[in-house]
Amino acid sequence: MGESKIVSAFKELAQHPAPTGARVIGDGSDGFLSVYSEWMQRDLQRAENARFSRSQVLQMNPEYGPVTVAQTASYDIATEEWKRVSPSGVHTAILRKVNPKPAKEAKPSQFIEIWSDSRKICNIDLKALDKHGTVYSDDNHFGTFEWSHGESHLLYVAEKKQPKHASYFDQKYDDTASSGEDGNAEPKDVVIKGESSAYRQDWGEGLTTKCEPVLCILDIESLSISVLENVPNHVSPAQAIWTPDDAGVVFVGWWNNPWKLGLLYCTIRRSALYHLDFQSGTCSIIGKDDQSVRTPRFSPDRSKLAWLENTASGPHHRSMRLMTFNWVTKKYSNVIDIVKKAQGADFPGIYPAYLGLPTQCWCSDSKRVVFHTLWRSKKVLLYADVDTHKIKQLSNDDFGSWTLLAIQNDWMVVACSSPDKPDILRLGKLLPPGGEANINWVSLDPDQAPSSLTWEIRTFHPTEENRSEEFPDLDYEGILLLPKPNAEGEEEADEAKTAKKPPLIVWPHGGPHGCFSAGWNIMAAGFIKLGYAVLYVNYRGSAGYGDDMVFSLLGNCGRFDVLDVQHCVAELVREGTVDKSKIVCFGGSHGGFLAAHLSGQFPDVYKAVMCRNPVTNIASMLGGSDIPDWSYVEAGYSDYSHKQVSTPEQLGKMLTDSPITLADHMRAPTMIVLGADDLRVPPQQGRELYKALKARNVPTRLYVYAENSHPLNKVDSEAEVFVNTCKWFNEHLQSNDI
Numbered sequence: 001m002g003e004s005k006i007v008s009a010f011k012e013l014a015q016h017p018a019p020t021g022a023r024v025i026g027d028g029s030d031g032f033l034s035v036y037s038e039w040m041q042r043d044l045q046r047a048e049n050a051r052f053s054r055s056q057v058l059q060m061n062p063e064y065g066p067v068t069v070a071q072t073a074s075y076d077i078a079t080e081e082w083k084r085v086s087p088s089g090v091h092t093a094i095l096r097k098v099n100p101k102p103a104k105e106a107k108p109s110q111f112i113e114i115w116s117d118s119r120k121i122c123n124i125d126l127k128a129l130d131k132h133g134t135v136y137s138d139d140n141h142f143g144t145f146e147w148s149h150g151e152s153h154l155l156y157v158a159e160k161k162q163p164k165h166a167s168y169f170d171q172k173y174d175d176t177a178s179s180g181e182d183g184n185a186e187p188k189d190v191v192i193k194g195e196s197s198a199y200r201q202d203w204g205e206g207l208t209t210k211c212e213p214v215l216c217i218l219d220i221e222s223l224s225i226s227v228l229e230n231v232p233n234h235v236s237p238a239q240a241i242w243t244p245d246d247a248g249v250v251f252v253g254w255w256n257n258p259w260k261l262g263l264l265y266c267t268i269r270r271s272a273l274y275h276l277d278f279q280s281g282t283c284s285i286i287g288k289d290d291q292s293v294r295t296p297r298f299s300p301d302r303s304k305l306a307w308l309e310n311t312a313s314g315p316h317h318r319s320m321r322l323m324t325f326n327w328v329t330k331k332y333s334n335v336i337d338i339v340k341k342a343q344g345a346d347f348p349g350i351y352p353a354y355l356g357l358p359t360q361c362w363c364s365d366s367k368r369v370v371f372h373t374l375w376r377s378k379k380v381l382l383y384a385d386v387d388t389h390k391i392k393q394l395s396n397d398d399f400g401s402w403t404l405l406a407i408q409n410d411w412m413v414v415a416c417s418s419p420d421k422p423d424i425l426r427l428g429k430l431l432p433p434g435g436e437a438n439i440n441w442v443s444l445d446p447d448q449a450p451s452s453l454t455w456e457i458r459t460f461h462p463t464e465e466n467r468s469e470e471f472p473d474l475d476y477e478g479i480l481l482l483p484k485p486n487a488e489g490e491e492e493a494d495e496a497k498t499a500k501k502p503p504l505i506v507w508p509h510g511g512p513h514g515c516f517s518a519g520w521n522i523m524a525a526g527f528i529k530l531g532y533a534v535l536y537v538n539y540r541g542s543a544g545y546g547d548d549m550v551f552s553l554l555g556n557c558g559r560f561d562v563l564d565v566q567h568c569v570a571e572l573v574r575e576g577t578v579d580k581s582k583i584v585c586f587g588g589s590h591g592g593f594l595a596a597h598l599s600g601q602f603p604d605v606y607k608a609v610m611c612r613n614p615v616t617n618i619a620s621m622l623g624g625s626d627i628p629d630w631s632y633v634e635a636g637y638s639d640y641s642h643k644q645v646s647t648p649e650q651l652g653k654m655l656t657d658s659p660i661t662l663a664d665h666m667r668a669p670t671m672i673v674l675g676a677d678d679l680r681v682p683p684q685q686g687r688e689l690y691k692a693l694k695a696r697n698v699p700t701r702l703y704v705y706a707e708n709s710h711p712l713n714k715v716d717s718e719a720e721v722f723v724n725t726c727k728w729f730n731e732h733l734q735s736n737d738i
Contacts, residue, residue, distance in 0.1 A: 001530060006726045009529045010044075010719055013522050016422035017041035019415045020051075023085065024408035028429075033058045033066055035413055035444060037405070037425060038077060042522075047716035051078045056444055058427070065440040066427055081110070081137045082145035082156075091116045093154055095135055095145060110135055112154065114220060124223055131225040132216055133159030134209065140355050141203070141263050142213050142238040148246045149302075153217050155240055155249060160212035161227075165196035203236070203254075204262030204626030205680040205710050215240055215249065215276075230276060230283050233257075237274075239295060244302035244327060248277040250286065252293055258642050262626030262680065265354050265511075267320065268292045270312035273305075286325055287332060293323075295356030299366035303328055304386065306369050308356050310338060314638055315554060316630060317513040319349030319547045322369065324386050335369075335386050342546035343473070347391055348375060351515070351543045360406045363430055370394070370412065370430070372404050374544030377457045377477045377536075379403065379517040381414060385433065392436045394428075400455075400518025413444075417520035419481050420451035453528040455481045457518060460571065462540070466563045471552040476545070478568045479518055479536040480577075483528050502533040503582030503733055504572065506598070506606075508565050509536065510589030512553055512634065515544040523722055530726060533578050539564035539594075555636025557618075558657040561590075562597045569605065581607075582733045585668075586725065588612035589681055589710065593659060596689060599670065600662025608732035609670045610725045613681045613710055616689040618654035622646065624682035663692040669699035671728045673721050675708035701728070 017039040025034035035056045043050045052074040058066035077083070082095035092115040097108045112124040126135065135158045136143040146155045166173040173191045203210045215228040215237050228249070231237050235253030242249055254263065255270040263269055271293050273286040286305070287293070292312040298305055305327060308320040322336040339349030351374040361369050368383045381395035381402040395402040399416035406413045410430040417423045424445035431438060458478045468474065483502055505527050509516050516536035524534045538544070539561045541553030553560055573580040585606050587595040592614025599609045615621060618631045625631070629640040635654045655661060672690050674683040683704065693700040703724065705717045712721060 001726070001730050003723065003727065006526075006530060006723050009526050010522075010722050013525050013529070014042040014044055014719070016520070016522070017052075018423045018520075019405060019425055022405035022413040022425065024406055024411045024413060025089065027409035028060050028066070028411070031060050033060070033411065033427075035425070035427060037413070037444075039074070042715050042719075044715065044719055047714070049715060051076070051080075053077050058442075065429075065442050067442075068444060081135070082143075084145050084147055084154075086147045086151045087149060088151060091147070091151055093145065093147065095137075095156070112218060122220075122223065124218065126225075129225055130161070131227055132161050132214055135216075136210065136213065139207065139210070141207060142210055142236075144238075144240045146241055148242050149244070150246050152220050153246070154220065155242060156216050156218070157213050157238060157240060158216050159210070160214045164191040166191045166193050167196075168193050201260050203260055204264065205678070206264040207262075208677075208679070210236075213237055215251065228276060230281050231274075232283060235271070235274070236260075241296055241298060243275065244298065247279060248275060250275050250296050250298075250305065252296065261629060264680070265514075266316040266627060267294070267352075267354060268310060268312055268314060268316055268318065273307060287323065297357050297359070297361055297369075298327075299362045300364055301366040304366060306335075306357065306362070306386070308350065308352065313640070315513050315550050315633055316627070317351070317354065317511060317543045318550050319351060319543075322350060322384050333386065333389075335389050336384050336391065338547060340547045341473075342549075346546075348544055348546045348549075349373075353379065353515075353517075358404045358406070360408060361404070363407065364410050368430075368433075370404055370407050372402055372414075374515050374517060376544055377479055377516060377518055377538055379519060381412075383430070383436075392433070394430070394436055394439060396441070398441070401520070414441075419455040419479065419518055419520065419524060420453050421448055422520045422525075424448070452484055453481050453525070454484055455479060455518065458568070458571075460564070460568055462560070462564065463567055466560065466567070468540070468552050468556070468560065471540075471548050474540055474545075474549055474552055476540050476542065476549075476564055477538045479516055479538075480572070481524055481528055481534040481536075482577075483531055483533065501576065501579040502531060503584070503729075504533045504535060504569070504578040505729070506535050506537070506565060506569055506583065506585045508539060508561070508585075508587050508591045508594040509542070510587070510591045511543070512539075512541045512557065512561055512590040512593075513543050513550050514590075515542045517544075526722055527726070532729075535568060535572065537565045537568050554633060554638065555653075557590075557593075557634045558597055558659065561594055562601055565594060565598060566602055566605070584608040584610070584729050584733065586610045588614070588712075590615060592616075592686075596659035596666070596670075597662065599668045600659055600665045603665055603667045606668045608729050609668045610673070610728060611670065611686065611689070612673050612712055612721070613675055613678050613683075614672065614686055614689065615658075615681050616685045617658045617660045619646075619651045619658065620688065621682065621685055622654075624684060626679045660688060660692060663689070663696060666693060666696070666698055669728070669732045671701045671703075671725065673703045673705065673712060673724075675710055675712045675717075676704050676706045677708060678710045680710040699732070 021038040023036045038053045041050045054074045055072045057070040059069045061067045084093050094113040096111045099108045110126045114122045200211045202208045217226045234257040236256045238252045240249045240251035253274050272289040276283045291309045293309040296307040305325045310320045319338040324333045342348035370383045379401040400418040403415040415423050426441045428439045428441045461475050585595040592611035595609050632640045672686045674686045690702045
């Protein structure tokens with residue numbers, strides 16, 4: 001397999017865009033409905049993600065349902081950081097990023113545009129008004145951009161305005177004012193001296209531009225901006241929405257005292273819901289202040305507030321509660337509680353894939369909340385009835401992954417994919433309770449070409465010697481992707497191609513409390529296209545199976561997770577599904593931790609390994625990660641405190657659990673790729689493994705990607721990592737005959 005074939009495979013697959021948002025316009029009562037959607041696609045030539053939108057007009061057909069009768073050409077929306085249509089649909093607000101001309105300032109400017117009647121009626125230069133710093137984009141943790149119900153104001157979150165700084169010795173800002181010709185002193189700018197290097201802590205990995213968020217309101221009529229006061233100092237405001245009467249706001253307050261712990265991928269950070277009342281100036285807590293909450297959403301009739309919450313401690317991803325608060329009666333309701341134990345196909349709890357409730361999630365009856373969640377190895381679409389506390393599934397088995405993008409007037413727009421099917425949009429009308437099975441899901445995209453792979457979800461049970469005494473009844477899953485015989489159209493006879501067993505890429509997820517869902521993944525599709533089989537493993541500790549599954553891994557990292565993965569591999573080898581002489585491992589973060597462990601514990605099985613930003617030494621990661629609590633929790637020490645100082649016992653347990661201790665047993669050629677700006681798993685972790693292997697003459701290659709953080713997801717870096725990984729595996733499997 002040559003380099004050109006690998007490059008061509010990735011180029012072809014990169015042409016599949018992914019939907020990132022949608023909006024439904026109308027209710028179909030006049031016979032028509034419009035769907036606006038936003039998409040993202042890799043642009044390999046410009047090394048960036050292209051963003052574009054499209055609009056479709058659908059006509060109601062009594063026999064077939066909505067049918068697309070017109071579609072606009074896609075247009076570039078790369079400069080749009082937010083776009084919100086007012087409740088009446090009359091006005092549109094856009095936060096636009098404008099890059100400077102080469103001769104002017106280095107940083108992009110931000111403008112808020114207000115559009116109405118197909119024209120721009122005003123354009124506000126936020127830098128000129130100088131009320132705050134950068135407005136936060138849609139980051140799923142802080143950002144908001146919301147019209148008031150009366151459509152006269154916009155609510156958003158921005159970085160707090162910072163004072164000017166200067167050196168003690170900067171003559172421009174000395175303490176004596178210069179005098180003009182008339183002898184009068186000229187006023188000097190107020191500056192702070194000697195503090196330009198003072199530490200300002202940000203919110204960690206992926207949120208490094210977020211330090212001190214403030215709530216801001218733009219008055220559309222006067223074009224003035226107000227920065228809201230009376231927010232408690234110990235919290236950072238986020239995810240703000242208007243109260244039903246526009247007389248206040250509700251927001252999430254993330255605890256920032258005594259210092260901040262990383263937020264990204266962590267659904268257990270302490271926070272509370274706050275109600276800031278404009279008239280009284282009071283800021284009161286809704287619910288409890290010792291939980292972790294996110295994504296407050298008011299019902300269409302504005303009577304109920306829904307949000308997700310869970311315990312503010314322990315493993316970083318776990319089951320969440322769906323809560324409601326009746327704005328009129330002031331009564332709370334735990335609609336869907338945390339699920340500890342889920343047997344077989346039982347509902348395992350709410351796992352919103354690190355995010356929360358979609359922006360639009362309520363049905364028009366204000367009685368049902370629609371959302372997507374992990375359910376074992378699939379991502380499904382559900383609704384919860386806030387009165388009966390019942391769950392109903394809306395998705396079917398056509399796809400392995402369903403993501404709600406919008407619901408308006410009970411019309412739902414969802415993104416659907418499977419390992420063999422890239423994302424498409426589907427439209428469906430939510431029916432009254434009892435009609436869930438009769439939803440007519442209509443595709444808004446053309447049929448896709450036949451796939452080059454098959455896939456199935458396999459269930460596994462721990463071996464007797466690897467069974468947990470505390471959680472003995474757990475099972476786990478793998479998602480097996482296999483290339484179809486003769487998928488590339490080669491001249492080889494079908495019988496010979498079928499008899500030829502493919503090499504296997506074993507791919508454990510990160511977290512360790514993440515989860516693979518049966519959706520589209522460009523790298524997995526690329527591996528399959530090049531002739532490999534891929535095995536995703538949702539080992540014990542994975543999300544989406546009930547909280548017992550999550551908690552079973554605590555204190556057992558490097559044991560349960562490793563042996564679960566290896567058991568899956570052994571079963572495939574026993575069945576004769578894959579070539580046992582050509583097995584490699586590929587993983588990132590905790591998946592990289594497992595790849596290194598598997599290399600050390602089973603050196604005769606794995607012929608090559610690729611680790612992306614791997615955890616290699618839990619003990620040495622403590623001081624450099626934005627989530628030091630992770631090391632304690634995963635080692636089995638759950639009572640983390642900001643005051644924590646490690647004991648010799650704790651450090652010893654962390655080191656014992658780490659793959660670096662197995663360096664003497666590792667023989668598989670190992671490729672390590674690191675993001676130079678990774679704050680989650682410091683690059684020193686990968687370098688530590690690299691040095692250990694080099695010292696033992698194990699073939700090793702290290703790549704460090706500048707301006708990349710933990711996911712290594714910049715377009716050019718992702719593409720290069722894919723090509724280099726395939727070349728590495730091919731080289732050490734001698735797989736030119738794949």
